[in-house]
Amino acid sequence: xxxxxxxxxxxxxxxxxxxxxxxxxxxxxxxxxxxxxxxxxxxxxxxxxxxxxxxxxxxxxxxxxxxxxxxxxxxxxxxxxxxxxxxxxxxxxxxxxxxxxxxxxxxxxxxxxxxxxxxxxxxxxxxxxxxxxxxxxxxxxxxxxxxxxxxxxxxxxxxxxxxxxxxxxxxxxxxxxxxxxxxxxxxxxxxxxxxxxxxxxxxxxxxxxxxxxxxxxxxxxxxxxxxxxxxxxxxxxxxxxxxxxxxxxxxxxxxxxxxxxxxxxxxxxxxxxxxxxxxxxxxxxxxxxxxxxxxxxxxxxxxxxxxxxxxxxxxxxxxxxxxxxxxxxxxxxxxxxxxxxxxxxxxxxxxxxxxxxxxxxxxxxxxxxxxxxxxxxxxxxxxxxxxxxxxxxxxxxxxxxxxxxxxxxxxxxxxxxxxxxxxxxxxxxxxxxxxxxxxxxxxxxxxxxxxxxxxxxxxxxxxxxxxxxxxxxxxxxxxxxxxxxxxxxxxxxxxxxxxxxxxxxxxxxxxxxxxxxxxxxxxxxxxxxxxxxxxxxxxxxxxxxxxxxxxxxxxxxxxxxxxxxxxxxxxxxxxxxxxxxxxxxxxxxxxxxxxxxxxxxxxxxxxxxx
Ligand code: FES
Numbered sequence: 001x002x003x004x005x006x007x008x009x010x011x012x013x014x015x016x017x018x019x020x021x022x023x024x025x026x027x028x029x030x031x032x033x034x035x036x037x038x039x040x041x042x043x044x045x046x047x048x049x050x051x052x053x054x055x056x057x058x059x060x061x062x063x064x065x066x067x068x069x070x071x072x073x074x075x076x077x078x079x080x081x082x083x084x085x086x087x088x089x090x091x092x093x094x095x096x097x098x099x100x101x102x103x104x105x106x107x108x109x110x111x112x113x114x115x116x117x118x119x120x121x122x123x124x125x126x127x128x129x130x131x132x133x134x135x136x137x138x139x140x141x142x143x144x145x146x147x148x149x150x151x152x153x154x155x156x157x158x159x160x161x162x163x164x165x166x167x168x169x170x171x172x173x174x175x176x177x178x179x180x181x182x183x184x185x186x187x188x189x190x191x192x193x194x195x196x197x198x199x200x201x202x203x204x205x206x207x208x209x210x211x212x213x214x215x216x217x218x219x220x221x222x223x224x225x226x227x228x229x230x231x232x233x234x235x236x237x238x239x240x241x242x243x244x245x246x247x248x249x250x251x252x253x254x255x256x257x258x259x260x261x262x263x264x265x266x267x268x269x270x271x272x273x274x275x276x277x278x279x280x281x282x283x284x285x286x287x288x289x290x291x292x293x294x295x296x297x298x299x300x301x302x303x304x305x306x307x308x309x310x311x312x313x314x315x316x317x318x319x320x321x322x323x324x325x326x327x328x329x330x331x332x333x334x335x336x337x338x339x340x341x342x343x344x345x346x347x348x349x350x351x352x353x354x355x356x357x358x359x360x361x362x363x364x365x366x367x368x369x370x371x372x373x374x375x376x377x378x379x380x381x382x383x384x385x386x387x388x389x390x391x392x393x394x395x396x397x398x399x400x401x402x403x404x405x406x407x408x409x410x411x412x413x414x415x416x417x418x419x420x421x422x423x424x425x426x427x428x429x430x431x432x433x434x435x436x437x438x439x440x441x442x443x444x445x446x447x448x449x450x451x452x453x454x455x456x457x458x459x460x461x462x463x464x465x466x467x468x469x470x471x472x473x474x475x476x477x478x479x480x481x482x483x484x485x486x487x488x489x490x491x492x493x494x495x496x497x498x499x500x501x502x503x504x505x506x507x508x509x510x511x512x513x514x515x516x517x518x519x520x521x522x523x524x525x526x527x528x529x530x531x532x533x534x535x536x537x538x539x540x541x542x543x544x545x546x547x548x549x550x551x552x553x554x555x556x557x558x559x560x561x562x563x564x565x566x567x568x569x570x571x572x573x574x575x576x577x578x579x580x581x582x583x584x585x586x587x588x589x590x591x592x593x594x595x596x597x598x599x600x601x602x603x604x605x606x607x608x609x610x
Pocket of ligand 1: 034036040041042043045
């Protein structure tokens with residue numbers, strides 16, 4: 001065995017010799033970026049190794065300069081460790097999602113769920129003790145029977161369960177309601193589910209509320225998409241027919257019921273073992289789930305029906321869980337700032353920091369949150385779907401075959417696809433990288449214009465040969481196709497413009513929030529990136545295109561799936577529910593559309609940095 005230590009994190013361990021640095025890094029949980037999947041093609045997994053390695057491979061000699069090799073630079077996926085080694089991982093080679101804040105927060109929460117269970121050993125009735133069954137249970141719980149609300153089904157089962165178990169039972173409480181009396185030591189005893197209703201995907205996490213352990217996960221696409229992929233189309237559907245709202249509600253409720261069924265089946269439990277659900281989603285998803293009219297969200301001044309946390313019975317929500325179960329919907333903040341944003345505020349703990357902190361969540365909509373150290377400001381901006389591959393000629397969702405990484409090396413472009421298969425399009429993280437590579441190579445200028453024929457003459461051959469077309473139909477070939485051109489992946493002039501619009505909207509929102517808070521963007525201490533966006537994009541590409549204020553990459557970190565984490569936190573902890581509600585109240589929503597300064601900032605922010 002050999003001893004390997006990573007710096008600056010200090011992770012260390014005894015491992016088998018003969019493994020690559022990347023394999024050992026995975027074993028010791030050290031986040032090293034590997035855009036080409038460790039195939040020795042991108043040259044991005046660079047680390048510094050003083051000794052303990054075999055000689056550099058051909059791929060390392062091709063991708064690293066002579067000077068880099070002399071200074072001890074190696075490719076983590078190629079360098080094989082044979083002896084004790086100290087390895088320095090430069091900030092450029094660390095992955096953005098290495099530390100997921102939401103996971104950290106979730107693991108360290110103190111359990112205080114709204115659903116609790118108590119083991120009761122009750123004296124059996126006798127002629128000298130003729131208390132009713134309900135009174136006997138209430139006394140066991142230490143609650144006057146007159147004050148104990150007992151669910152009717154629990155009451156109906158009570159005599160049989162008490163006698164079958166010789167009066168030693170488990171009582172399950174949902175808040176102040178006795179929801180069930182069960183045989184002792186029944187497993188699972190009390191379950192809860194956290195549901196994240198995304199515009200595209202819906203995820204249900206099943207949790208054991210006694211241990212806080214996540215037992216199962218089930219997810220599927222949001223079936224409301226058949227009435228439109230974006231929020232506005234779905235709201236238009238609600239407007240277009242008298243049954244629109246009911247249709248939308250039924251679609252999402254039926255899906256959640258199905259997902260809960262799948263989740264309980266995974267752990268051999270029953271739906272009636274689920275006593276509580278917590279729900280997050282953007283404001284439109286929240287309204288459609290609750291059957292609240294979303295029409296005013298789509299038109300100025302964008303008013304939601306309510307922003308308050310909502311508590312419903314399982315029956316009111318139409319959910320097939322325990323009859324006495326309840327449903328808790330986290331609060332929303334404004335028409336376009338929903339409970340998903342509350343999730344980011346909750347799990348990132350950004351308001352507990354002393355220095356100004358920025359958080360950004362980008363989906364079809366962009367939400368920007370700024371903690372100035374005193375004020376919490378939030379805004380939403382219409383980033384459009386460009387960063388998710390929408391409106392991009394060869395844009396696709398992140399799935400097998402999507403180009404997820406692009407890099408510039410030795411005067412040409414390299415790329416990696418999800419699953420390492422033939423490319424079938426470009427997903428969000430690839431789009432960021434392509435724009436950064438176009439700017440770095442000179443194939444696009446700061447105004448977003450692709451180099452014309454005369455400008456292309458000055459570019460490296462490997463770049464110039466990929467540019468073709470004229471004016472607005474100019475395009476860059478990212479991946480050549482087969483002999484007949486099929487399967488070719490291009491990035492067009494129009495695609496660059498779409499990215500500029502999206503990036504301009506987000507950056508302008510950042511500028512405006514900073515101005516409102518009276519701080520400069522250079523005073524921001526840390527940037528938190530939420531959701532898939534935060535986990536997968538390359539920070540350097542985001543910085544290169546000017547999406548983010550200029551901070552060292554190591555001060556930018558992923559928050560993970562904050563919406564789901566927010567729902568989980570609220571499920572296992574009533575204290576977190578209160579905290580989420582307080583954050584939602586405290587957040588000052590800044591409306592950007594009506595603000596003339598936003599339009600000016602937007603125009604400036606469309607420019608890419610030189
Ligand atoms: S991950 Fe090592 S070269 Fe790409």
